[in-house]
Every structure is written in structure tokens, then in C-alpha cells.
Amino acid sequence: MGEFAGRSIEVDVTNIAHGGVGVARHDGRVVFVADAIPGERVVARVTGDSKKSFWRAETVSVVTASEFRQPHVWTAASIDRDPADRAGGAEFGHIRLDHQRELKRQVLAESLQRMAKVTSDVQVEPLPGDDERGGTGWRTRVRLHVDDSGRAGPFAARSHRVIPVTELPLATDELSAAAPLDQDFTGSDHVDVLAPSTGGVRLIIGGKKAQKRTTITEIVGEREFRLADAGFWQVHRSAAQALTKAVQDAVDPARFDPAAHNLDLYGGVGLLAAAVADRFGPATKITTVESDAIATDYAADNLAEWIGARSETARVERWVSDLAASASASERSRLARATIVLDPPRSGAGRDVVASIAALAPAQVVYVACDPVAFARDVEFFAGHGYTLTALRAFDLFPNTHHVEAVGTLSRG
CATH class of the missing domain: 2.40.50.140 (Nucleic acid-binding proteins)
Structure with a gap:
């Protein structure tokens, strides 16, 4: 070529x-x-x-x-620049916000139709305040990469070339004001800038010497979640609250049994396990499974008030497969009444994990998806095991980018 x-x-x-x-x-x-x-x-x-x-x-x-x-929301990514010099990370910034959501809807709906033969009229819902700000001012976490001269900035679109910038319009006002865009970071690989719910903006400098981990606190509604400063947390300032409510609404109460062996897979620090337990009461039994041992430790603390909640450190695919192979008859009865919350990485759960989950025969699966194609593929895998997509919502957690989040309910029988 x-x-x-x-x-x-x-x-x-x-x-x-x-x-x-x-x-x-x-x-x-x-x-x-x-x-x-x-x-x-x-x-x-x-x-x-x-x-x-x-x-x-x-x-x-x-x-x-x-x-x-429309004029691009980020001048550093404008069509006026040569493509090689356009900052990445806001690839829909030249499109009017309502039409961005329509394009995301099309990708999600067409993926479901093509891959899973599912017809959906799902709409992409905005989060509070985004329309008023044109989809800017929402990022609470930004990674700046560092070039050989020590300059920090985003990569160019579709490349690993660092682009110096003077503004970060997708970042919250607090993060944007504190971002070290004019400092010299020679010797570092990258700089993460984050603005948690509490404690102010902080920098995590990545390089040969690992920066000591510290604990931050994020507030969701009336709850506090502790996690490592470098740990995973939803990027949009309102995403954790939106997903908490969406998962709570996605659970069919007629199929939910608080005494069943309910699971939160790829559970992180326990956000969605807490959402389920908050809706159905302190006696709810739910196990969160996460491969990151640090996140699991925080999850144990974050879920401590629920007597039926526990956290496991394991790779989800192995843990679920082992459970499916070793469950006793009584355990299988509790699993058959279970609700499983599934929040996999962007690559999706995949055929093997879906098969292992299906072998547990839970009453319902609530799937939180950040990639529409991987989600549609997994919906088709679940269909092969007798699960039907019975509810679906989509959320614009990443305005001015192509990304979209979906929350679907898959029910057995």
C-alpha cells in the first residue's frame, strides 16, 4: 500500500x-x-x-x-490543522452534540442487528449538564504523554506523536486549570492528571520510578468509595452515579433473590455490587470478582457494611469456569436464582466467559458495555445459551468522542 x-x-x-x-x-x-x-x-x-x-x-x-x-470544540483537533498535528481524544468534536448521539445510536443498533439479529430502538441518553456545556468539562481523568523534549500533551489522533496543547476542553474546570501543560517532564513517560470528588487535583507521574500509591475518595450519591489514585474509576464526572442508577433499574426485581449467589464480575472497587445491595437491602448476598488485588482490597472495605457481600481476587474467566465445574447441587440452586452483573473490559466478555456464565444458569445478567460491537457479539453468544436481551439503555458517557456505554438485561427462559 x-x-x-x-x-x-x-x-x-x-x-x-x-x-x-x-x-x-x-x-x-x-x-x-x-x-x-x-x-x-x-x-x-x-x-x-x-x-x-x-x-x-x-x-x-x-x-x-x-x-x-460545527467548529471543533478543541482547536488543537480542528480540521484547519494538518491531520498529523491534530490532537486525539475528541474525534467527534466537529459534530453537533445531538447528532453525535444519533451516530452512536446507529452503531449500537446496527451492531445488534448485524451480529445478534436483535432489533432495537434504543436512544443514547445524555448525562446532566452536558448539553449546556456542549459536551465539554466532563473528564475527571486525563493522561498526558511526554515526548523526548519533556513536553506533555495528548497523542495525535491515530498516532503516538505528542501534540503540545494549551487547553483541555473536555476536562472539568478544576482539572483543566491545574493541568501542567507548560511544565518539563523530561525522564517521565506520562503524567496522569485526576480530579477526584474530594481532595483536589493530583498528578501521577509515570516513569522508571513508580510513584507511591495513595488512596483517594470518590462520592456517589450519599456513598463514599475508596480506591487507589491510579486505579480504575469512571472518567465522566457523573458516570458513576448514572451507572449506579442504570444497573439498579436494569435488575428485574421479579427475578432477583437477595439470598441467591449473586455476582459482580470485573467488579473493580465494588461500585456496581454496592448499587445492587443498596437497592435490595443490607442482607443481599453478592460476590465481586476482580483480578486486580489492590482493587479487591478496596472493594472489601467499600462493601463492608453489607454482611452478605464479599470480594474475590481472581481472573474472571478462570473463577467462573471453576465455579461452574465445582458447584454442588445446593450451590447450583442458588446460582440458578442469581443475578450476575457483568462489566467486562472493552474487548467484552467473550465466548468462553459467556459459556461459563451460562453454565451457572443465572436468572438474569445485567451487562454493562463500553464497546457496542463486543456487546452485540456477546448478546449473540448468550442467545445461543437461551438468554434474551429484554431491556437496553445507552448513555453518552464520553461526549465529543465516538464511545458509548450500554446497559442491557439478559434473561433466561
Whole structure:
């Protein structure tokens, strides 16, 4: 493909693909075009990672603009810049916010239809305050990468080249004001900037010398969750609260048994286990399983008030498989009445984990998904074991990016 790299082509963008890129055709070949909107005609530059079967390209200029195009929310990522110099991390920032959600809806609905043969009219719901701010000011965590000269900034879109910037419009006001965009970090790999619910902004400098872990506190509703400063937490300032409520609503109370062997898989520091226990009472039995031992330790503390809650450190795929193989008859009875909350990484649960969960025969699975294609694939795997997608909601936890979160309920029988 080297002979085509750098070639300029003029194409009509017809629809959106997973990953937030537009889809076009040129001389019969599919072209995935970044920074374009379906309905536009653009001039795009073919990139070096194109394949024989398809090309990748980056929009250089717009010939016919979509009615949904707007000035980019981040000047560092604007189409006015050469593609190589555009900051990454806000790939939908040139699209009007309501249409961003429509494109995300399309990707989710089309993935479910294509992969799982499920028809859905799901809508992508905004989080409080995002419309008023045009989808900016929501990130509580930002990673800045450091180049050879010590400058910190985001990577360029679709590359590992650091782009110096003077603003971080997706970050909360507190984080944005404290971000060290003009400091020298020579000798470091990256700098994480985070603004927890309490305690103010802090930096975690990554390099050869690991920075000592400290504990932070995040507040969700009336609850506090303790976790490591470098540990996983939802990035959007309102996401933890939104997912707490969404998971609580997704559990069908007619199928929920607080005395069953309820599970929270890929449970982190216990946020969603706490959501379930909060809804169904302090006697709720629920086990959270997480491979990160540090997170599991925090989960044990965060769930201490629920006498039936416990935390396990294990790889989910192995733990569930072992449980399915070793459960006694009485244990299988408790599992058959169980609700399982499943919040896998972006790659999804996968065939083997779904099969192991299905072998437990729980009454329902509440699936929290951050990737629509992986989610649709897993819905199809669950269908093969007799589980039907009975409820689905989607949330715009990442405005001005292509990412979307879904919460689905899968019921047996």
C-alpha cells in the first residue's frame, strides 16, 4: 500500500463505522475516513496503514459540509490543522452534540442487528449538564504523554506523536486549570492528571520510578468509595452515579433473590455490587470478582457494611469456569436464582466467559458495555445459551468522542 500513502481522494461519506470513522467508496474500494460526517463530500488523504482490501484516510478539507458540522470544540483537533498535528481524544468534536448521539445510536443498533439479529430502538441518553456545556468539562481523568523534549500533551489522533496543547476542553474546570501543560517532564513517560470528588487535583507521574500509591475518595450519591489514585474509576464526572442508577433499574426485581449467589464480575472497587445491595437491602448476598488485588482490597472495605457481600481476587474467566465445574447441587440452586452483573473490559466478555456464565444458569445478567460491537457479539453468544436481551439503555458517557456505554438485561427462559 506504500504507493498510495499520501494520495488525495475526493469521496462521498455515506455512513459511520465502529470507531467513529466515516465510510466511503473510491473506485469500488471501501475507505474509512476520519474527521468526516455521513452526508459530506470531503477531500481525504490516504494513510500508510491502509490495506489492499480497504483504505484508511484523513479528511483534509470539506467540499460539501453536513448540516451537523460545527467548529471543533478543541482547536488543537480542528480540521484547519494538518491531520498529523491534530490532537486525539475528541474525534467527534466537529459534530453537533445531538447528532453525535444519533451516530452512536446507529452503531449500537446496527451492531445488534448485524451480529445478534436483535432489533432495537434504543436512544443514547445524555448525562446532566452536558448539553449546556456542549459536551465539554466532563473528564475527571486525563493522561498526558511526554515526548523526548519533556513536553506533555495528548497523542495525535491515530498516532503516538505528542501534540503540545494549551487547553483541555473536555476536562472539568478544576482539572483543566491545574493541568501542567507548560511544565518539563523530561525522564517521565506520562503524567496522569485526576480530579477526584474530594481532595483536589493530583498528578501521577509515570516513569522508571513508580510513584507511591495513595488512596483517594470518590462520592456517589450519599456513598463514599475508596480506591487507589491510579486505579480504575469512571472518567465522566457523573458516570458513576448514572451507572449506579442504570444497573439498579436494569435488575428485574421479579427475578432477583437477595439470598441467591449473586455476582459482580470485573467488579473493580465494588461500585456496581454496592448499587445492587443498596437497592435490595443490607442482607443481599453478592460476590465481586476482580483480578486486580489492590482493587479487591478496596472493594472489601467499600462493601463492608453489607454482611452478605464479599470480594474475590481472581481472573474472571478462570473463577467462573471453576465455579461452574465445582458447584454442588445446593450451590447450583442458588446460582440458578442469581443475578450476575457483568462489566467486562472493552474487548467484552467473550465466548468462553459467556459459556461459563451460562453454565451457572443465572436468572438474569445485567451487562454493562463500553464497546457496542463486543456487546452485540456477546448478546449473540448468550442467545445461543437461551438468554434474551429484554431491556437496553445507552448513555453518552464520553461526549465529543465516538464511545458509548450500554446497559442491557439478559434473561433466561
